[in-house]
Amino acid sequence: xxxxxxxxxxxxxxxxxxxxxxxxxxxxxxxxxxxxxxxxxxxxxxxxxxxxxxxxxxxxxxxxxxxxxxxxxxxxxxxxxxxxxxxxxxxxxxxxxxxxxxxxxxxxxxxxxxxxxxxxxxxxxxxxxxxxxxxxx
DNA sequence: GCCAACGTTGGC
DNA sequence: GCCAACGTTGGC
Numbered sequence: 001x002x003x004x005x006x007x008x009x010x011x012x013x014x015x016x017x018x019x020x021x022x023x024x025x026x027x028x029x030x031x032x033x034x035x036x037x038x039x040x041x042x043x044x045x046x047x048x049x050x051x052x053x054x055x056x057x058x059x060x061x062x063x064x065x066x067x068x069x070x071x072x073x074x075x076x077x078x079x080x081x082x083x084x085x086x087x088x089x090x091x092x093x094x095x096x097x098x099x100x101x102x103x104x105x106x107x108x109x110x111x112x113x114x115x116x117x118x119x120x121x122x123x124x125x126x127x128x129x130x131x132x133x134x135x136x137x
Numbered sequence: 138g139c140c141a142a143c144g145t146t147g148g149c
Numbered sequence: 150g151c152c153a154a155c156g157t158t159g160g161c
Binding site for chain 2: 150151152153154155156157158159160161
């Protein structure tokens with residue numbers, strides 16, 4: 001199993017909205033970036049991911065699971081763009097802020113820090129475990 | 138609201 | 150195929 005990070009502006013699609021979708025999950029639509037798309041194509045059902053709120057709050061708020069493999073993005077007719085479905089697994093008891101991440105030497109290599117603009121990114125097993133611990137799990 | 142970083146587009 | 154111009158993202 002691999003680990004990922006999904007970034008969303010809460011004003012556009014928030015963790016609460018994701019939770020409200022329940023176990024069925026929801027398409028992670030709208031990605032129009034090849035790198036991010038390619039990561040989604042690599043995902044498998046059952047892979048886990050962090051749900052990150054960008055812009056206003058800048059923190060990892062929850063954990064999601066890939067519930068459907070890569071398929072065409074239903075919000076466009078452009079065949080280039082695919083997406084996966086994800087469902088909420090659980091909220092982090094204590095959201096982990098970007099500030100905390102930047103202040104943690106072990107997390108200095110996270111894509112979130114090094115390439116802040118990438119909206120779908122891989123997370124290493126070590127990073128995953130540490131962020132979970134920081135988040136109170 | 139500003140601006141740096143970065144991806145994409147299009148002229149040559 | 151290069152590179153300048155432009156648009157978008159996201160941290161601050």
